[in-house]
Amino acid sequence: MQFEAVVLGPEGEPLDIPVEWSVRPAWLGAIGADGFFTATDEMPEPAENGGWVGAVVASVETNEGVASDAARVLVRADGAPLRLRIRPHRAVVTPGEDVQFETLVIGTEEPADWTTEWAVFPRDLGTITIDGLFTANPAYGDPSSGEFGPHEGAVGALVVLPDGSTLTDRAHVRVVLPGQPLRVHVRPVYAIVPPNESVAFEAVVIGPDGDPVDLPVTWHVQPDRVGTVSPDGVFTAADAAIQPDGWNRPRGTVVAEVRAGGGRVARGSAVVVVDLPDPQVFVRISPKSVTLELGESLEFQAEASLGDGTPVELSFEWRVSDPVLGTVTPDGVFTAATSVPSGHGRRTTVVVGGVYEGRLYWDFATVRVDR
Numbered sequence: 001m002q003f004e005a006v007v008l009g010p011e012g013e014p015l016d017i018p019v020e021w022s023v024r025p026a027w028l029g030a031i032g033a034d035g036f037f038t039a040t041d042e043m044p045e046p047a048e049n050g051g052w053v054g055a056v057v058a059s060v061e062t063n064e065g066v067a068s069d070a071a072r073v074l075v076r077a078d079g080a081p082l083r084l085r086i087r088p089h090r091a092v093v094t095p096g097e098d099v100q101f102e103t104l105v106i107g108t109e110e111p112a113d114w115t116t117e118w119a120v121f122p123r124d125l126g127t128i129t130i131d132g133l134f135t136a137n138p139a140y141g142d143p144s145s146g147e148f149g150p151h152e153g154a155v156g157a158l159v160v161l162p163d164g165s166t167l168t169d170r171a172h173v174r175v176v177l178p179g180q181p182l183r184v185h186v187r188p189v190y191a192i193v194p195p196n197e198s199v200a201f202e203a204v205v206i207g208p209d210g211d212p213v214d215l216p217v218t219w220h221v222q223p224d225r226v227g228t229v230s231p232d233g234v235f236t237a238a239d240a241a242i243q244p245d246g247w248n249r250p251r252g253t254v255v256a257e258v259r260a261g262g263g264r265v266a267r268g269s270a271v272v273v274v275d276l277p278d279p280q281v282f283v284r285i286s287p288k289s290v291t292l293e294l295g296e297s298l299e300f301q302a303e304a305s306l307g308d309g310t311p312v313e314l315s316f317e318w319r320v321s322d323p324v325l326g327t328v329t330p331d332g333v334f335t336a337a338t339s340v341p342s343g344h345g346r347r348t349t350v351v352v353g354g355v356y357e358g359r360l361y362w363d364f365a366t367v368r369v370d371r
Helices: none
Strands: 021-025 029-031 037-039 051-061 065-076 085-088 090-094 097-098 102-106 115-121 126-128 133-136 153-158 166-175 185-186 190-193 198-200 202-206 218-223 226-230 234-237 251-259 265-274 283-286 287-293 297-299 301-306 317-320 326-328 333-336 347-356 360-370
Touching: 037 115, 037 190, 085 153, 085 166, 085 190, 090 097, 090 301, 102 153, 115 126, 133 166, 185 251, 190 234, 202 251, 218 226, 234 265, 283 347, 283 360, 287 297, 301 347, 333 360
Parallel strands: 090 166, 185 265, 190 265, 287 360
Antiparallel strands: 021 051, 029 037, 051 065, 085 102, 097 133, 115 153, 126 133, 153 166, 185 202, 198 234, 218 251, 226 234, 251 265, 283 301, 297 333, 317 347, 326 333, 347 360
């Protein structure tokens, strides 16, 4: 008997990965790397209820452990009776695609002729003709239908032999969506929005054929502290200020989400940055650019002033963007590293910043560390 194994990925997609075959109990028979099983000629145990029962197992090693499936096997003591097989036994099709099924009666005295009745389970999976031509439901490929998405089911066959006896079998059918069936584009992709002000986003949903489709869109913001978004995509920035420990303007993501049939979800997003009014304070660092030798030190100076030049007293905080190249003290003294790993970049920045009336102002200088 020829067995087949299909390995499916996290999204239900077939993967081309070899499986390891085994038989339980091992004395029941042998199975090759191609899944071809041969029952043992002489069994070490007496038959029960006219035969011996076991299983054929296919397994795959994954990062999370072993994934496996098994098929029940009955080896009859009185020889193989007539049995029915549907070919192909496992079919993978796309919505609206056809596949031709046929029946094969196997046994010691194969009949010359038989009649076949076909059925599809569930009925919505597709249609099948009296000749076994199956057509997958095209609605599975239509994003506007409530059935959009991948589906699984079976094609069954009932064979009536010349003597009136019947045989049954079924084949597994998977209806998949090729490529990226549903995409969401959000425009604009990047927006800088002052606190309490708004900007309108729009979402374009692209179907499997590359054309826009009219599907409802759900909007939300991540994280929600940066603002809100209306059901029609209008984002309003929160009344947020720069956090002194963050040294960055608040930013987040506006997400457009589309839910189609079959539980499929598609998302698109845009970046939003909560802007601030024009600076009230200017911070200046000096020197703006410097080259130092390994281990050499330099004290940077920083001053702050209003737009009219009036000095402002700030409590400055100093940082280095690449600590591998050096360190800076709370007083602005930068000391270059004594060694730099081979292949590592030689340029970094020294940043100085201070908080004035709840807002952060800063400036930076470029430092190059020579060998």
